[in-house]
Amino acid sequence: MNAFTHPASLDTDGVGTASVSERPLLDVSGVTLQYKTRRHLVTATYRVDFQVFQAERYVLLGPSGCGKSSLLKAVGGFLAPVEGAIRLNGRSVTGPGPDRMMVFQEFDQLPPWKTVKQNVMFPLLASGKASRREAEEKALDCIARVNLSKFADVHPHMLSGGMKQRVAIARAMAMEPDILLMDEPFAALDALTRRKMQEELLQLWDDLRFTVLFVTHSIEEALVVGSRILVLSPHPGQVKAELNCEGYDHFAVGSPAFQDTAQRIHTMLFADEVETVKGLSS
Numbered sequence: 429m430n431a432f433t434h435p436a437s438l439d440t441d442g443v444g445t446a447s448v449s450e451r452p453l454l455d456v457s458g459v460t461l462q463y464k465t466r467r468h469l470v471t472a473t474y475r476v477d478f479q480v481f482q483a484e485r486y487v488l489l490g491p492s493g494c495g496k497s498s499l500l501k502a503v504g505g506f507l508a509p510v511e512g513a514i515r516l517n518g519r520s521v522t523g524p525g526p527d528r529m530m531v532f533q534e535f536d537q538l539p540p541w542k543t544v545k546q547n548v549m550f551p552l553l554a555s556g557k558a559s560r561r562e563a564e565e566k567a568l569d570c571i572a573r574v575n576l577s578k579f580a581d582v583h584p585h586m587l588s589g590g591m592k593q594r595v596a597i598a599r600a601m602a603m604e605p606d607i608l609l610m611d612e613p614f615a616a617l618d619a620l621t622r623r624k625m626q627e628e629l630l631q632l633w634d635d636l637r638f639t640v641l642f643v644t645h646s647i648e649e650a651l652v653v654g655s656r657i658l659v660l661s662p663h664p665g666q667v668k669a670e671l672n673c674e675g676y677d678h679f680a681v682g683s684p685a686f687q688d689t690a691q692r693i694h695t696m697l698f699a700d701e702v703e704t705v706k707g708l709s710s
């Protein structure tokens with residue numbers, strides 16, 4: 429447990445810590461992402477490789493601007509790589525699809541004119557995945573799983589930030605996606621609610637064993653939420669290391685092993701900057 433796996437040490441199938449015979453659910457291979465603005469060409473990530481397996485909680489961790497959200501957008505099918513390929517279940521990702529559901533930061537992701545139940549039903553109906561009756565049944569089941577049954581008929585403005593986030597998770601889970609894409613989903617919440625949401629996500633995962641790709645720039649959150657972490661370098665994002673972190677929870681946060689791992693990640697993330705500062709002072 430808790431071993432660092434540097435990209436160079438991945439075996440030739442590139443499967444890292446997972447079983448060699450298992451096929452990855454998500455295969456991101458040599459992905460370079462760029463944005464063309466009027467004046468500039470911004471390279472967000474450079475030749476990033478990683479693979480996510482069924483029921484993993486895979487975290488993309490790195491400093492602001494290293495391309496975490498861009499990678500998530502690319503997996504979501506909203507941004508095409510200029511180099512490399514993204515495959516889900518062996519098929520190339522060429523656009524958005526109901527097999528990948530996104531959960532964003534709290535603000536403004538739930539249409540305020542729809543009740544909680546209507547919000548959760550909406551993608552099921554819009555995608556034609558369910559009849560109205562099936563969608564209602566499914567929505568009520570998912571709302572119950574995130575402990576919001578009492579609030580099924582209220583509108584989002586009557587909910588706290590954490591509750592809204594649970595609705596967004598229920599809405600995504602209702603679609604039974606192959607992979608749940610979460611972009612800093614708890615970053616807008618206060619510290620206590622954030623911790624509670626992390627615990628609830630882990631509880632939900634224990635019940636349902638879904639696959640999640642989770643973006644954060646918090647080392648602690650990555651260690652608590654993730655089963656594996658991809659550490660990315662500052663802009664443009666490149667893979668620095670991959671780390672197994674199965675087994676850490678909130679109770680482990682103060683332990684020497686947790687602190688040691690967090691410190692090693694911190695050093696790795698900021699190594700380049702430290703070297704620059706040293707260079708300037710010498």
Ligand SMILES: Nc1ncnc2c1ncn2[C@@H]1O[C@H](COP(=O)(O)OP(=O)(O)OP(=O)(O)O)[C@@H](O)[C@H]1O
Nearest residue numbers: 463470472491492493494495496497498499645663
């Ligand atoms: N629509 C866009 N147009 C131009 N450049 C963009 C666009 N979106 C992102 N970028 C640039 O791409 C790089 C990566 O951005 P991205 O948002 O993916 O990073 P991030 O790691 O998610 O950052 P943060 O943690 O701050 O959200 C940054 O330099 C950013 O300025």
